[in-house]
Amino acid sequence: MIRYDALDALPVRGALPALHEALDTHGTAVLVAPPGTGKTTLVPPVLAGLLGGGPARRVVVAEPRRIAARAAARRMAWLLGEKVGGRVGYTVRGERIVGRQTRVEVVTTGVLLQRLQRDQELPEVDAVVLDECHERHLDADTSAAFLWDVRETLRPELRLVAASATTDAEGWSRLLGGAPVVEADGVSHPVEVVWAPPARPVRPPHGMRVDPAQLAHVASVVRRALAERSGDVLCFLPGVGEIARVAGRLGDLDGVDVLQVHGRAPAAVQDAVLVPGERRRVVLATSVAESSLTVPGVRVVVDSGLAREPRVDHARGLSALTTVRASQAAGRQRAGRAGREAPGAVYRCWDRAEEARLPRFPAPEIKVADLTAFALQAACWGDPDASGLALLDPPPAGAMAAARAALSAVGAVDAQGRATGRGLTLSRLGLHPRLGRALLDTSGAGAEVVALLSEEAPREYGDDLAAAVREARRGGDGYSGRWRSEVRRLRSALGEAQHPSAPGGGPSPADGGREAGGARGEADNSVDRVAGLVAALAFPERVARLDGGSYLMTSGTRADLPLNSPLRGCPWIAVAVADRPVGKGHARVQLGAAVDEDLARLAGAALLEEREEVRWADGDVVARRVERLGAVELAVRPLAAAEPALVRRALLDGLRQEGLTLLRWSADAAALRQRLAFVRLHHGQPWPEVSDEALFARVDEWLEPELGRARRRADLTRIDAGAALGRLLPWASGEAGRLDELAPERVTVPSGSRIRVDYTDPERPVLAVKLQEMFGLQESPSLAGVPLLVHLLSPAGRPAAVTADLASFWRDGYTGVRAELRGRYPKHPWPEDPAAAEPTRHTNARLRR
Template identity: 80%
Template sequence: MRTGLNNCERSGNKGPRARGAFPRAYDTGGVIRYDALDALPVRGALPGLNDALEGHGTAVLVAPPGTGKTTLVPLALAGLLGEGAARRVVVAEPRRIAARAAARRMAWLLGEKVGGSVGYTVRGERVVGRHARVEVVTTGVLLQRLQRDQELSGVDVVVLDECHERHLDADTVAAFLWDVRETLRPELRLVAASATTDAEGWARLLGGAPVVEATGVSYPVEVVWAPPARPVRPPHGMRVDPALLAHVASVVRRALAERAGDVLCFLPGVGEIARVAGQLGDLGGVDVLQVHGRAPAAVQDAVLAPAARRRVVLATSVAESSLTVPGVRVVVDSGLAREPRVDHARGLSALATVRASLAAGRQRAGRAGREAPGAVYRCWTEAEDARLPRFPAPEIKVADLTAFALQTACWGDPGATGLALLDPPPSGAMAAARSVLAAVGAVDSAGRATERGVRLTRLGLHPRLGRALLDSAAVVGGERAAEVVALLSEEPPREYGDDLAAALRAARRGGDAYGARWRAEVRRLRGVATEISRPPAGVEGRPASAGEDGLVGLVAALAFPERVAKADGGSYLMVSGTRAETGEGSGLRGAPWIAVAVADRPLGKGHARVRLGAAVDEGVARLAAGTLAQTRDEVHWADGDVVARRVERLGAVELAVRPLKNADAGLVREALLEGLRQDGFGLLRWSADALVLRQRLAFLRLRLGEPWPDVSDDALHARVDEWLEPELGRARRRADLGRIEAGQGLTRLLPWASGDAGRLDELAPERITVPSGSRIRVDYGNPEQPVLAVKLQEMFGLQESPAVAGVPLLVHLLSPAGRPAAVTADLASFWKDGYKGVRAELRGRYPKHPWPEDPAGAEPTRYTNARLRR
């Protein structure tokens, strides 16, 4: 592999390696820009990288941004710089903009146009010549290629660029390639390349691959903390506080005034870029450029080329590491990023605005020190910086895994258990993904890919959208199906509105950048739809009179069957069970049914908000969500009684309801049990004796334990079969519960088998005889210590408090009028110390009753003094 260039080579047009002097296999057809190649610091790492690949077949290349890892390394590995074997190299980039830019840069270094020795392929666009030796692709394109040709025939080396970003497609590609190398093609060489990455983790993943590091030329970057003067609201979903965006615009102006050079400003998304651009207005001699994945190719090219005028470049995270923007000396960092999130409970997936990680912050700041000393203005406090996450969340941990699950199923590993992944997929997310795939017929009951699933992987679409394209094209026409799916694959601008049919009309007439991308995707999908589409069963003749809006709704409903929703009480209820609301002035308001394509959950709201959807009718709803349709008997407890009905449902949405007579006895029983759980055992008939029996049993359970039964509500529910049958089995409604004698049921729980049931009255008597001869009821309401309430005179002569099951009763001594006079659990102590005070207080009030000075030796009585004298 080439490690240095002599003076003749650097001139580009002299000596034995001037143009035309290469052997035909190495002739690039242009003038190689050796001066630019020589300036790339990664050149020093090429010998080590070559040795690693020769000896091990895999390598991890760690090289800072701007060192040439994306451009020089693939050219060297392909043998296009004059030495080394001629190889075919595929470079996988996470983004389309990065793939195009890398191919253009490599072609420029070779003195060629793209499509010669270097080409690129992204979704919907392929510029690759017959003799190309380096092809730059997106990871999504490479995934599709691997599914069609697992051996990756004709490819000698694969470079996985920007591994640190941990995009799901990139992790999947890496796992598949390692599988290919291990089982089919041990000669395939793999390079995991990144500016900053978990090098050791990737090395383990690639079978103990050597780690090759390249040193870069970096300049000092001064950090300027520039937080807003007043607190701003944290991001929520896709929402960013406008006050923060206004502050970012002011910091950009400050940076322009305080520093020289171009300014690169990082913002989370396209909408925020547009708003900040609008707030910057005319900066007078300074161009404002907007860079993101949706930007027109002309704008992307302009950003990546040197400029005569000073520039402010507003960019998403695409500019963190994938692209080099020349002339930048200042970075303004909003501190925000977008990551995918899935709300499995509501069946919604979308991008969410989050705080950018420390690693992202370092990457962004480094852009200011690529060519000279620079500065980064961070729009948060230094104290906040310490609390930021270290790294961005790997997509496999937070993203919708439906496409991933289909990829692994088609690969032959439905659970992804045998794949070399840095992080395993969460089991809950995989289960949700398999559910979606089963609903669209992409996998069978065992999770294996069906023939339909294999076709879906080849569309370059999310499986939902692929299903919609396949099933609708033969019904609504390939052109219209492609148009709607293209709209769904890249959410249209907000100004298009939330009505998908209206958005389609806007896209057709729109001359904006979105419209151009949309038309290109329509052309791609139209060709695919024509080749492989087929109508779903039962829909062939349906749309004859549906009208355009209805046909658009059909496509959307087929893509998102569980989000078909019926108007219900001022909002919409999706068949998934999630409620959604339309915004003010929505074109969908008033539609009896809609298909929700895009939704989010606003801050503080319990319902989702529809951001894009289409009006449909019940027929389309039944067709699209047919796998969720069912008719079943529902018997449950509601409004205090058993409700029995036959319900036709589409998921959570009720379509038709009618009363059910002669409901299944088992269902009725379960409804009655639910009633007892909700409203309590008070629904049964409790006589006074039954209530006392339950209290006595609770006391014995607490004091003696087994074999005395637990009669708490939970325990009674657990043993309902033992004590409420057969009465419960004969009940059909609430009134029947009221006729069940609870006390009779409780006697069934007594420990008859052990013989202890016969000791109930001995251990916890309902009444006890006091010294006067009266039989007084014991109150077991407090199982810790039962109470005996008795007139004081009836306890004369008793030295010790009465006890049950070894527990002294708490004696409430009453006045002759039955009012509490004293409370004691120790009668002997009371007679000695407490009685004198009670006697002094009550003898004057009740002079007809005996109040002896020595109650412990007195005769107990129920009577007055006069009665005693007779």
């Protein structure tokens, strides 16, 4: 029996006429409805004609999470007075409850993508509702793009609704061809906001780490909320670890049940939260509880203000979740949970002043996540670079390039990025392409290991992948049941994918499929061998060899194992899961398996190469023949006769690293370089630039053929840099002959001496000369119009004065110098009028003779 009383209480009913009009007119609509209005549970049955009359239609509702899909289906079935599997059903990974009469089917966005790839027309589907599109999950964005493509090219009658409580309505409207925006009134129950910042500053989150003081504060706010308010408390935390730690701090609550809800919790636990409890409850949840489901009895929300988002370190090939500040949109969603059934309150564990600094919306996954699976979806859709897809945000070029490289390595795409038959097979497995490759190439023997990697094993299983599989086999916890279900699903999916009618079914010989299958035959009875094989096949760039106190991956990244890891000391490991702690240069292994060198070579065949390496290392040219597995050296032999071009490149690297001082710079050569720098600065072309950068850029012009004959460091030290530098002078124009005129090595001073000019500073060359040799000179000497800086020396050759204006010095400065030095050097002339005196380089005695 239809529960009309509950239906009539849903505020979204008021927006249904506008929604019908939008779909009848445009075929698309953006529905913005605050939490608790019934957009998820009332709109789909109405569109299907199950409520309020109208034509019978088949409606697919796409939810971002399994828990939300199951909850939405059960709520809709309850409103219709039915059980799930009748006119309302659901399909999530590993679970399908539908019947012949099903008209509304709730699916996860991942399931929807699988269906679109199998049959783009979505036969017998009349309308698709993309729920909670504000969360910007990658599968949801991809589904929306594919559905718009289907509507534009194949099925213009297909109705599309993008629905959310908080979203970029204008952006989604543009994306769906100018779809009308329909807004529903919010729930009438008010939600009071209580600001509850920590009394003392807490450290901001770093990577996966959350300051324990922050979690202690959240637990104290939960206790405060229980004391100040009635009803159940829903507390939002970023992850499973934080939920466990806060639960530990609340374990002594009397008469209160503390429940933990997250994506890794068993379905039975997740579903139990959606049923009213006999006692008061505190529900600790991740963002899975933000959308699409009502936790009955909740009147209070405690919001930690934290969330988890994916991040990819493309340089190191590592993907991980990181803790971030939750967006304003997420905060509104979370707060709305408190007002679903009655007036409520939200306790926000941060200062009110911080609110305006929070991001408006969550970071779209397409901007921050690993795009390998997305790139495969796009390639299988026929748009390898995704340029033709209707996306709110384009995929970053660097992330797409990394994704295409990963797909190419497993044989999923060809050189043009188009999906191969193998790629189509991988796309049908419902796995990340890396894990799909491992499942395919082990012919199903690795299903248990792949299931464990796809379902994120509990931390207490440890970091040894094989041991974790054994733990899952033993059962005894909620995770093992989900794991067994996923193993069955994978084996079934593999059978379907490898059916002769499926294009490209089966391993690719070019990608090592045959060899992997053969290795699998030897490893059927060894979970250790299979675990290593799966990890190595899925992540060949993370195969690592023990090197000193850490492991060197084939990608070039170093990784560390925990001190108590059973894998420590293994010569080779394959790293399945790793992250890089903030501020650390090495990755941290979270899950890995022991392998041997033969398996490493097998899995990383595409990275295996043998080549001549000639490079500058340890201050000289090193020539050797090296067999490598990526960055890992397997075998090294000296190379007697290296290719000259490689030697030349190594010598140039040495010059860049250690500088041109490796050449032989005589005093004359150094002086020539300084003179050229002076002329270049003050006269420009055609005089050459002689900085290190400029000389490196023209090395072919001035350092050949000497460099071509050099084979090692010692040869460089024998090259006369001055003679080589002379080749850069402008000989062709005839200007080279003016060098001695523009920048002479020496100048003649009044005494007749020829004194060397110091061009160390090209802005102002220096002439260091004994004071007596400059008597009678009224004007400072200059070169190329640049006055020299004259260092007037004492008879002992020590600086007595510095001037660029001799006339001024004779007039104003000489008297003081004469008074100071005349008594110290009585044998030298110190006339009262130096401007009129005879210059000399001799003593008074010589002068008298």
